[in-house]
Amino acid sequence: MDSPNVELLSALATLLQNGKYSDLTIVCGMKRYSVHRALVCSRSEFFDGACRNSFKESETGVIDLTEDDAEAVEHMVHYFYHLDYLNKPLSRRSSQRSSRPTSPTTSRLPTRRRTKKLNLLMVEDPLLATMAAASAARDPMTPPDEQPNHYLESIDSAKFPDTPMEQEFEEDPFETAQAEPESNVEKPYLVTHAKVYAIAEKYGISGLKSLARKKFAHQIELHFSSSELPEACQEAYETTVDSDRGLRDVIIQTFRAHPELSLRKDVELAVRETPSLAFELFRMASGLPVFS
Amino acid sequence: MIAGRGRQRIRPPRRGLHGDEIDFENTWSTIASAFREIHTKNASRLSYEELYRHAYKVVLKKKGEELYKRVCDFEHEWLSSEVRSAIQALFSPNLSAGTQSLGGTTANERRVAGEKFFKGLKQAWGDHQICMSMLADVLMYMDRVYCHDHRRPSIYTAAMVLFRDDILHAPTSDVDGKEVLRLLNHVILDQIQMERDGDVIDKHLIKSCVHMLDSLYQDEDEAEDQRLYNTSFEAAYLETSREFYRQEADFLLRDSDAGAYCRHTRRRLYEEEERCRSTLLDVTQPKIQQVVEDELIKNRIHELVEMESGVRFMIDNDRLDELNLIYDLNSRVDDKKAELMRAIQKRIVELGTDINNAAIAASQAPVSAPMPLEAGDKVKAQMPEKSLNQQTVAAIRWVEDVLQLKDKFDKIWEVSFQQDQPLQTALTRSFADFINSPAFPRSSEYISLFIDENMKKGIKGKTEMEVDAVLEKAIILLRYVQDKDLFERYYKKHLCRRLLMNKSISNDVEKAMISKMKIELGNNFTLKLESMFKDMTISEELTSGFKKHVEGLGDKDPKRIELAINVLTSMTWPLETMGSGDDAEGSRPRCIYPTAIERIKRGFEKYYNEKHSGRQLTWLGNMGSADIKAVFPKVPQKDGSFKERRHDLNVSTYGMVILLLFNDLPADQHLTFEEIQAQTNIPKTDLIRNLQSLAVAPKTRILIKDPMSKDVKSTDRFFFNEGFIGRFVKIKVGVVSSGNKVESDRERRETEKKNDDSRGFCIEAAVVRIMKQRKELSHQALIIETLNQLVGQFKPEVNMIKKKIESLIEREYLERVEGVKIDSYRYLA
Known part of the structure; x- marks a missing residue:
């Protein structure tokens, strides 16, 4: 898994973690995130607008998002650097709510079946399908801790080579792979x-919008x-x-x-x-x- | 604070989607006051996040439309109160003075006022742009959701439109109520005019105003060609420029010469290009270039070319630079450069015709001056040397003049016309035009004569390179000649004389010429010429072989006559042109040779027949010459001396035959013309000519004619001139028309007739060749193919081809194909 993608992704994660080279601070209540304009402004017109105009924000280098939902802000910042959110234990604060699947094997089969159904749902709406396709491009950057899952999946696919979902899996492996870890039977989110x-x-x-939609669709089916x-x-x-x-x-x-x-x-x-x-x-x- | 939120059931009461009017008004007043701050450049105190959130919420509550409207109103209000008044403060009477009053304000005052106006506009526009981009960022969510869903222009675009309507379309305070935009256009145009007149203007300032016009559109569609710059300014700019250059062209054509006009035009083109780069926009460049080219070149090129100092003047005075300018200008507006080409061609034909006329005049001048009443042939007889020489000189002069003309135009083409291919073709065509002009039928002959002259004299003492250059010149001219067959005829005739009379300086040069012609005109052309050379070589061998043969006979005769002979293949040599034209071919009367001569003649015939059986030798006495040792008796001379005189006489063969008659005659006896004719059987014209040179020409008067007159009549009597005085030991008795001279008109007609005859054969041969191959062909196709086949030799007249086809049908080579729409012929095997 030492691919270039992983290299970049882990580098970004480190940047967020230690705030090195940070030139912008996002404040939300008591929380401060040291972020990077290059990364943030190139993804969001809003941040770009805040930084390029001579408003207070660009002078102070601080953007106060206290008015927004703190949890959402945290996920958003996380997304900027990890291209995903809620895919592993968040910070200490949110860990109480997020629990990992107890056993991957138990959740595997039902999840997959539903995945297939959900994808069909997406196809109903071409706009959503394109959005999903766009976000799928980023999915290869699934963090390394999913390795065992990949292994198990391949065993599964060997077992059911002819099922439609299998085909789907082959056509768009990353989508399925990415849907996998976030499946959370306990918490609907x-x-x-x-x-x-x-x-x-x-x-x-x-990107975040389509990701959130996908996760939402996935979870609502379960919960x-x-x-x-x-x-x-x-x-x-x-x-x-x-x-x-x-x-x-x-x-x-x-x-x-x-x-x-x-x-x-x-x-x-x-x-x-x-x-x-x-x-x-x-x-x-x-x-x-x-x-x- | 967030913990446990997921399960929270007790939530703050949700606001409904309606009933937020008060909320909206409050929010709007917050936003509006913030916008005011932005417009007054106090944005750094504002929180972008807060403003964004307000706008976001308003849009989320479906108040997007209301918000959009309020913002537009706000901007409209701002522009028409704050900004417009600032702009209006800049108006001054000086601004629009250019159009309204004739005097009163100087250009400088106008310029200063204009720049102030530009600066104000630039400032207002720049501020508006910056503020609106900030506003647009704040209202980003509205743009993204409301404007997108409702297909409204983005708020930024809407604000730009407002600027256009509230500022640019606002009336000025002037009485005439001209709007700001028109005033702006006017001032820009005014300043550009100042620059054209030589003033310095602030290009950057204008450019920023131009950019403003470029980023605004005429209407809401924002089509690419609907920019204000294009619709409002550019059109006016092109129109005023067109008018300006039209007047300038008038002025320049009236007041300066063509060269200055060209230079000026070039400078204007460059200036306009530069202006588009520095002051206006690049998109205008091709358009304004078009205007300048139209007004200064396209519409004027004819006048320019025809000016007194135009192309003709430039050619005559070798103004290569100016010709280059004209070329450059003309090629801008016309790929074919038609005007220039026309003028050049006209001038070439004019100059060429001058050369032709000069040649004709020169060749006729001596004829008409001394003896205006005499007709061609007699003139030739009486003023032989002088007039003919003059003609030859005229021919050579003609060739050299033409070459000089060609050099001149080659140089112009190379230096001024950038070696333009179509123009070269045009030059060539013009040269061919006057060289082949029907009014001047002598070019073939003159070129051949030019070569002849150089072969005989011209190349003496020249290096190989120089000789080659001379030959090359001849080839250049030859390329222009259309009727190559006529040239071949003359060349053969001239070459024939050179060879038979040993006039060529160098055999190598002759051969070099032949090989050059071979390259230029092909193998066919030179085949006969080459076989002439072969005949000469064989003849030399025969002569020496015969000499040995005679020596071998052992019959040592001290008085033996030496014979040098040229055996000429009859079809190859143009013998009929060798001065015996009066007699029809084949019926040439046999000359009666004196016995001594007759004997050696027989001897050679025998010798030749031993070598080549079955060949018939015809003796051409009219073409040979003889060296005679003559002894004149002791008679008292004018200088009182009294002794024998010996002379080596070089006479024609006929002359020799005539003189030998007097050998057997007692000193005081005479022979009449008729007696001479009867005894020698020399054709009458040849006899007259020979007797003229022996008895009339003052320096070679070996015979005395009675009565003494210039003309030889059949009743004349001839005596041997015992008292002949020659200053030199060797005397050459020239016979009229022994050299290569320009033909008389009568000769020309004959030559042309013969040429036409042989053309007839060529045409028939070509037609038969084509038909044999194609079996059946339409009339038109046959004519075209025939023309194509013969193009290397001459340009046949279509009428002649038609006649020849008729004649071939009569002789049953061809037949008409019956019952077809198009006239067609079939080949009959």
Whole structure:
């Protein structure tokens, strides 16, 4: 795994960790991230705008994002340097929430089947498919600690050479490989992904946006019965504009696949509070196009 | 703070999507005051993140449209109050003075006012750009979401449009209400005019204003060619420039010479190019170049070329630089350089015609001066040496003049025309035109004569290189000649004389010439010429062989006559042109030779027949010459001496035959013309000519004619001139027309007739060759193929080809193909 990609990725990780050459600080509440303009501004128009104009930020070199969700900010910064988030224990603070899969083998098979389904879902929307394809290009940089998984996958593929998912695996190995580690049976993180999606949209980080969407779609399939679902739906519908179909389509799709959701009390409450969600569900139920 | 959030059920009450009006107004007032700060350059106190967040939230709450509108209104307000007044403060009457008043303001005042105006605009534009890019960054989310979804122009673009409408399209405070944009155009044009007039202007300043125009568009589409620069300024610029250069061209054509005009035009072109680079935009460069080229060159090139100091003047005075300028200018507007080419060709033909006319005049001058009434032939007889020499001189003069002309134009072509290929073709064509001009049919003959003269005299004492140069010149001219067959005819005739009369200085040079012609005109052309040389070599061998043979006979005769003989193949040598033209071929009367001569003649015939049986020898007495030792008796001389005189006489063969008659005659006896003719059977014209040189020409009057007159009549009597006085021991009795001279008109007609006859054969041969190969061919195709086949030899007239085809049909070589639309012929085997 000593590939050039890994070399770059680990170099970036080190840069974030020790803040060397940092020329910009992102502040969020009590947290300070020493980041690099070259890396950050080239990924996000917002940061670029902050640094190139003669506002306070460019004079002080500090961007205060306290108004944003702290968790989302952390994931965003992490993404800038690791091209991923929530893929391994985060900092000490968030480790209590993120737990690693107890045994890779137990989760493997079901996960894969679902992966295939999800990918089909993506194909329904060409825009999303292209976004997924764009993000797939970065996926080779999966960190080295996934090595055992790769090994096991190859055993699996030897077992089921003719299944459609196998073909999929061959066509797009990185997508599957990347979906693998983040599968988390215990914690849905639905709200987290929705927030990351929102912050990516707010600051115009398209790669992070599609990544968050993918993770969200993956998790909602696993955890549609989770109690997080209503809040995640509200979050998704309120942090982006109606024309942003990324999470909306995933949510509507979930409601369609699982009509029983509408019967849940907490879901009902959320639908009541979120008119645009309610409207889209109504359109769906009436057999109309959800969004035109 | 975040811990446990995932499971949190108690959340702050969510705000609905409606009922945020107060919220929006508050947010907007925050944003608006921040924008004001930005416009007043106090942005460093503002938090970008905060502004961005406000705008983001507004858009998220579906207030994008409202926000967009407010921003536009804000900018409109700002521009039309703050900025416009700043700009208006810059207006001064001096600005637009150029168009309105005739005097009052100097160019300098106008320039200063203009620069102030530029600076103000530049400043306003620069500020607007910077502020708007900051605003656009703050409103990035609105651009990305609202503008994108609703297909609105980005806020930056919208603000640029506002600048255009609120500033550039704002009326000036002037009475005429001209808008700022037009004033700006006017001032820029005014300054450019100042620069054209020689002033120094601030190019950078203008350029920044030009850039502003370049980044604004005429309408909302933002099509590439709808930039304000293109639609507003450039059009006006091109129009005023066109007018300016039109007037300038008028002025220059009137007041300066062509060379100065060219130099000026070149400078203007360079200036405009430079201006586009430094002051305006590069995109204008080809357009303004087009304008300058149109006005100063294209529309004027004819006048320019025809100016008194135009191309003709430049050619005549070797103004190579100026010709180069004209060439350069003309090639800018016309790939073919038609005007220049026309003028050059015209001049070449003019100069060539002058040379032709001079040659004709020179060859006729002596003829017409002393004896205006005499006709051609008689003139020739009476003023033989002088007039003919004059003609030859004219021929050589002609060749040299033509060569000089060619040198001149070659140099012009090389130095001034950058060795332009089409122009070279044109030059060649023009030379061919006047050389082959129907008004001047003598070029072939003159070129051949030029070679003849050089072979006989010209190359004496020259180095090999120089000789080669002379030959090369002849070849150059030969290239222009269309009727190569006519040239061949003359060349053969002249070569024939040179060879038979031993006039050539160097056989090697002759051969070098032949091989040059071989390269230039092909093997066919020189075949006959080469066999003439072969005949000469064989003849030399025969002569010496015969001499040995006679010696071997043992019949030692002290009075034996030595014979040098040239045996000429009859088809190869142009014998009919050798002065016996009066007689039809084949019916030449046999000359009666004196016995001594007759004997040796028989001897040779016998000797020759032993070597080559079956060949017939025809003796051409009219072409030979004889050396005679003559003894004149002792008679009292004018100087009182009284002694025998011996002379070596070189006479023609006929002359010898005539003189030998007097050997047998008593001193006081005479022979009449008729007696001489009867005894010798020499053709009458030859006899007259020989008797003229023996009895009339003052220096070689070996016979006395009675009565004494210039003309020889059949009743004349001839005596031996015992009292002949010759100053030299050796005397050459020249016979008229023994050298290569220019032909008389009558001779020319004959030559041309013969040439036409032989052309007829060539055409027939070509037609038969083609038809034999193709079996069937349309009329048109046959004519074209025939022309193609013969192009190396001459250019046949189509009429002649038609006649020859008719004649071939009559003789059943061809037949017409019946029942076809196009006239066609079939070959009959």
